[in-house]
Amino acid sequence: xxxxxxxxxxxxxxxxxxxxxxxxxxxxxxxxxxxxxxxxxxxxxxxxxxxxxxxxxxxxxxxxxxxxxxxxxxxxxxxxxxxxxxxxxxxxxxxxxxxxxxxxxxxxxxxxxxxxxxxxxxxxxxxxxxxxxxxxxxxxxxxxxxxxxxxxxxxxxxxxxxxxxxx
Numbered sequence: 001x002x003x004x005x006x007x008x009x010x011x012x013x014x015x016x017x018x019x020x021x022x023x024x025x026x027x028x029x030x031x032x033x034x035x036x037x038x039x040x041x042x043x044x045x046x047x048x049x050x051x052x053x054x055x056x057x058x059x060x061x062x063x064x065x066x067x068x069x070x071x072x073x074x075x076x077x078x079x080x081x082x083x084x085x086x087x088x089x090x091x092x093x094x095x096x097x098x099x100x101x102x103x104x105x106x107x108x109x110x111x112x113x114x115x116x117x118x119x120x121x122x123x124x125x126x127x128x129x130x131x132x133x134x135x136x137x138x139x140x141x142x143x144x145x146x147x148x149x150x151x152x153x154x155x156x157x158x159x160x161x162x163x164x165x166x167x
Contacts, residue, residue: 005094005096006028006029006083006094007026007027007028007029007035007036007081007083007094007095007096008026008027008028008096009024009025009026009079009081009096009098010025010026010027011023011024011025011026012024012079012098012100013098014098014099014100014148015098015099015100015101015146015147015148016098016100016101017100017101017102017103017106017111017114017145017163017165018069018100018101018102018103019103019104019111019112019113020068020069020104020111021066021067021068021069022040022049022066022067022069022079022100023064023065023066024038024051024053024063024064024065024066024079024081025062025063025064025065026062026063026064026081026096027060027061027062027063028053028060028061028063028081028083028094029059029060029083029094035053035054035063035081035083035084036052036053036081036082036083036084036085036094036095037050037051037052037053037081037082038050038051038052038053038065038079038080038081038082039079039080039082040069040077040078040079040080040100041077041078041080042072042073042074042076042077042102042105043073043074043075043076043077044073044074046072046073047070048069048070048071048072048077048102049067049068049069049070051065051067052065053065053081069102069104071104071105072102072105073105074102074105075101075102075105075106075144076099076100076101076102076144076147077099077100077101077102078097078098078099078100079097079098079100080095080096080097081095081096081097082094082095083095099148101144101145101147103165106141106144106145106165107141107165107166107167108167109167110167111165111166111167112166112167113165113166114145114163114164114165114166115132115163115164115166116161116162116163116164117132117161117162117164118159118160118161118162119156119157119158119159119160119161119162120158121158123156123158124139124154124156125139125142125143125153125154125156126139128142128162128164129141129142132164132166139153140153141164141165142162142163142164142165145162145163145164145165146162146163149162150162
């Protein structure tokens with residue numbers, strides 16, 4: 001028999017690219033209809049947004065919240081969901097933190113989504129940036145948007161699916 005974690009985050013997933021708003025959803029253990037809170041921070045630790053997570057009843061059920069984001073100072077950040085702990089006992093603390101990318105900050109103000117690009121033989125990040133942005137020097141945008149699968153901008157391989165952020 002498997003044991004459910006106190007919080008199971010369904011969105012955002014690690015390394016998702018966020019726009020002007022964030023939707024937080026998951027499964028959690030509530031106490032009198034309160035699941036806890038969500039805090040969005042940039043890589044400098046500045047709070048970009050925060051909200052309470054509310055629901056109905058006790059026990060495990062789905063939670064969600066949608067809210068606007070402030071202005072992060074970095075393109076990278078985190079979303080942390082902290083469970084309610086009315087007991088105050090440390091063993092009842094529950095939290096989940098996922099790394100995210102702030103699309104508006106990454107793209108310099110406007111973010112509309114991303115395209116998927118499947119790497120072909122001979123592709124380079126600068127070549128892909130030239131194709132999508134008209135400027136090969138913007139390869140860093142693609143590298144940052146894919147920091148979960150890319151560790152060196154000079155190492156990509158055919159078949160790899162890359163997120164190409166769009167303004």
